[in-house]
Amino acid sequence: MTSIIFIVPILLRVLYGTGIRIGEALSLQNKDVNLSESCILVKDSKNGKQRIIPISKSLSAACQDYLYHREKLPVLQSGDSPFFISLNGSATVHHTFYCWFRIVLRAAGIPYTGNYRGPRIHDIRHTFSCHALAKMAESGVDLYTSLPVLSTYLGHQSLNATNGYVRLTAAMYPDLLKDVDMICLNVFPNIENYETN
Numbered sequence: 001m002t003s004i005i006f007i008v009p010i011l012l013r014v015l016y017g018t019g020i021r022i023g024e025a026l027s028l029q030n031k032d033v034n035l036s037e038s039c040i041l042v043k044d045s046k047n048g049k050q051r052i053i054p055i056s057k058s059l060s061a062a063c064q065d066y067l068y069h070r071e072k073l074p075v076l077q078s079g080d081s082p083f084f085i086s087l088n089g090s091a092t093v094h095h096t097f098y099c100w101f102r103i104v105l106r107a108a109g110i111p112y113t114g115n116y117r118g119p120r121i122h123d124i125r126h127t128f129s130c131h132a133l134a135k136m137a138e139s140g141v142d143l144y145t146s147l148p149v150l151s152t153y154l155g156h157q158s159l160n161a162t163n164g165y166v167r168l169t170a171a172m173y174p175d176l177l178k179d180v181d182m183i184c185l186n187v188f189p190n191i192e193n194y195e196t197n
Contacts, residue, residue: 007084007092008100010066015121017059019154021046021081022121026092031079035060035067045155053153070075129154129162 014025024042032041038060040053055063071077075089082091101121105112110119129150136146151162 006069006087007066008104009095010062011092012048012054012101012104012124013059013062014055015124016128018055018111019051019125019132019156020053021125022094022097024155026082026084026094026097028083029079030077030081030083033063033083035063040154042155047155047157049157051152076109125154 011025015022016018018025018040020040024045028040032043034040038055038057040055041050042053044051045051055128070085073085073087073089075085077089081089084092085187086092086096098121102112105119112119132150133143136150137143138168147159147162151159156162
């Protein structure tokens with residue numbers, strides 16, 4: 001399990017900085033990560049849709065630093081090789097990263113209450129989405145007209161999967177969304193115990 005410790009920080013940062021799913025991140029190949037253009041190509045998505053994800057300059061620089069250290073490993077790399085590898089050059093396995101995620105939670109003093117109650121790795125995607133909506137609201141962007149953009153970015157098949165983030169953002173930042181027309185808040189049905197994808 002110690003063989004992937006060097007990718008844990010960059011993988012967590014990629015998940016938070018892009019909102020992609022853990023499976024999408026672990027499926028990235030070297031040729032999918034274009035740091036000169038600051039974007040990644042997600043090909044192996046849950047819904048079978050390819051999409052290009054822009055990344056910030058700071059995330060691009062962190063990925064460059066990861067590559068600098070990764071290239072010191074005695075493993076052969078090609079464009080088809082996995083972007084996130086263990087110390088022996090093999091692809092990172094979901095289960096191993098889940099174990100490290102729990103170690104990180106414990107080190108941060110965050111209690112882990114189980115797979116269904118969390119915190120889960122997928123919750124990083126939820127956090128990204130809520131922060132993206134909060135930033136749009138702070139910038140004065142109409143959240144309901146920008147919802148299709150976020151939905152496409154996240155690779156959702158419907159707005160219904162993305163709508164839960166509006167309600168979650170409203171619960172987390174009640175003052176932030178006070179200017180949103182309350183009539184519009186009910187355009188999408190309220191879904192109890194929703195699970196976004």
